[in-house]
Amino acid sequence: MSLRLDTGDAGFAKAFDALVDDRRESDAGVSRDVAAIIADVRARGDLALAELTAKFDRFDLDAQGWSIGLQECAAAYAALEPGLREALDLAAARIRAFHASQKPEDKDSIDATGARLGSRWSAVEAAGVYVPGGRAAYPSSVLMNAIPAKVAGVDRLVMVTPTPGGSVNPLVLAAAHIAGVDEIWRVGGAQAVAALAYGTGRIQPVDVITGPGNAWVAEAKRQLYGVVGIDMVAGPSEIVVVADAQNDPALIAADLLSQAEHDPTSQSILFTDDTGFADAVAAAVEAHLPTLATQATARESWATYGAIITVRDLDEAMPLVNRLAAEHLELAVDDPDALFAKVRHAGSVFLGRMTPEAIGDYVAGPNHVLPTGRRARFASGLSVLDFMKRTSFLQLNEGALDAIGPAAVALAGAEGLPAHALSVALRLDR
């Protein structure tokens, strides 16, 4: 049974604080092991990669092959059941269109002094996408990571994925084909992230690494932040649903379970203004659970981290929603814009009764890689910007230099940097 709170309860503030502060992310204590793996791959390259892959994935890279060919991906795509192929194609087309609209504009203008100022965006040359092996190998995740990179203009898109015992997921290969991945290497774990960051004999280094992974992969990305760019540190998935009593409890229950089934540490929270509806959703969750192949995971998540919070009215929920700064937020009401105007922190928002969060996981277009663990307070979902960088530029003519140069000389002098002052003063004295 999940947590039940009411904002009118005497102990509500304290109980809600505990909910907000609850860290579902374990300090896995892998930091030292990951540092050793990174150092090993950096020093010994392919040799270290082969040894670590034999050890962790029971896979002999030299004997069984280091990479997966693009023709194998094309074949996996061609062999897809037609309905699934169309679904992946539709998802890819919509993701591509949404991310194309994110491409930033260059700026180039001249101000009143005659100074030309601007900024120019360009793509990174190479990006790496980590794709987990086994159960969590999701083709949707390949599309969500790889398509923004290609839309950004990345020249070389490298996928790494462990193939434990040699197994590959044909859906993942098909998605790599659709997304335009350029290389695929059969490596995983912290060693794969290290290989992408520093390069090895076989694998050329990349500039940015994205994609989900286990605690070792996440820690490797964290440790290599600065050597390469990475996407935001990711934790367990979460959803907050704000719903009035006009909703069908069975639908809202399914929405809550769609996060709970991801992982035992996932979190689903419902805010509603109607106690009877709260009871009905709780009952609907119990009714759905036995029908799900993911029952064990979903039940554990819901029992451990799930919560239903009753509020006097839905406006009262909104400051609480902002404190949770959830990855996913559903506003299942007739006029979602009124509530949405009060949302300051959320990864992605699903408006109205006909917008289940799962649509956003697959086919809507916006990215499903979103900030978790209250990081929506400062972080954004994955976008083309993660694969691009901005170069600012400046051009002065003599008039502009005369207008603003003396101030630079004064400030450089005050900061005790005489060569800075000299480089401007010599030009003023022309």
Added chain:
Amino acid sequence: MSLRLDTGDAGFAKAFDALVDDRRESDAGVSRDVAAIIADVRARGDLALAELTAKFDRFDLDAQGWSIGLQECAAAYAALEPGLREALDLAAARIRAFHASQKPEDKDSIDATGARLGSRWSAVEAAGVYVPGGRAAYPSSVLMNAIPAKVAGVDRLVMVTPTPGGSVNPLVLAAAHIAGVDEIWRVGGAQAVAALAYGTGRIQPVDVITGPGNAWVAEAKRQLYGVVGIDMVAGPSEIVVVADAQNDPALIAADLLSQAEHDPTSQSILFTDDTGFADAVAAAVEAHLPTLATQATARESWATYGAIITVRDLDEAMPLVNRLAAEHLELAVDDPDALFAKVRHAGSVFLGRMTPEAIGDYVAGPNHVLPTGRRARFASGLSVLDFMKRTSFLQLNEGALDAIGPAAVALAGAEGLPAHALSVALRLDR
């Protein structure tokens, strides 16, 4: 004497590789100490802060005061020498205008299926700016970090700065006044970064931390990345100058020295197509050096990391320039746009003969916090975006759900996530 290379030399490729790979950033080995300080501040809050500040800064927070009042900043501003006050005001106005032009636009549109899609930007609630004490306490750095935060719309802007032995830099306080800093705490080092990230009894936590610092500060930010947002990991400053023989060697020499004087590990590199000009710049560097109060630092940097590279023509320099991906790049030629079109990786570019890099450090408008150590391959200078985040949103009507919902059901089924499929299928069966 700095390094001299010519692209025609037999050993050029190898020597240039070494220049590119040369890591001027020391692994300072402070990682464990910083982790201990962070854990201490997180556990003991103000008590730990007071002890660490007494130890490292010889400053008694409880007896001498934890914070610097805003009225003290206003007084420092009022007491500025008028020329300096005008220079700071001009710099602030130009920085504010440039960063205001960076504010991203929200998107909200409806596609062919009737699906509403968009994204909305918002500022983080609180940001922290680290300002070093002592020699490297630069008012320009306060402006460059604080103004973008305020332009972004940050509600609460917190400055932390160590005041060793009680000393404060009035220029820094004046800059804090101009920039609109809301709180100033007399703490520094890894302990100040930890206090900003986790909060203490006195200091409320922030969402993003930016600003330069020593190896301990940089490591603390790196370790706390994910708990808060941070700006890019920063290393020693650097400049690459591409100049033909039509330049005055004394000007180009001053430009090279304006980076060299920052730190013994700073780097200045000149590309030119004229050996005589190369010799003249080298001689001008030697002539300038004895005139500079920063001579010792500049001489050590130039001797250790400086380089002059002669090329057959300036176009030949451009792929080499891109490999260096420098923080600052000057294109000192008559037609800089032709060369600029070939620049893919650079933090900030200074076009033409009248645009010394130092102008950009102070008064031009673009940010002087820029990616170093080849990170311009994947990172950008500080901007309003570092203090904002994007929330994507989606709203389906029944028609849009019918159009794209079945594909989501198919993909959820293929990924083994039945509650995802259920949440969509129940709405399709309405």
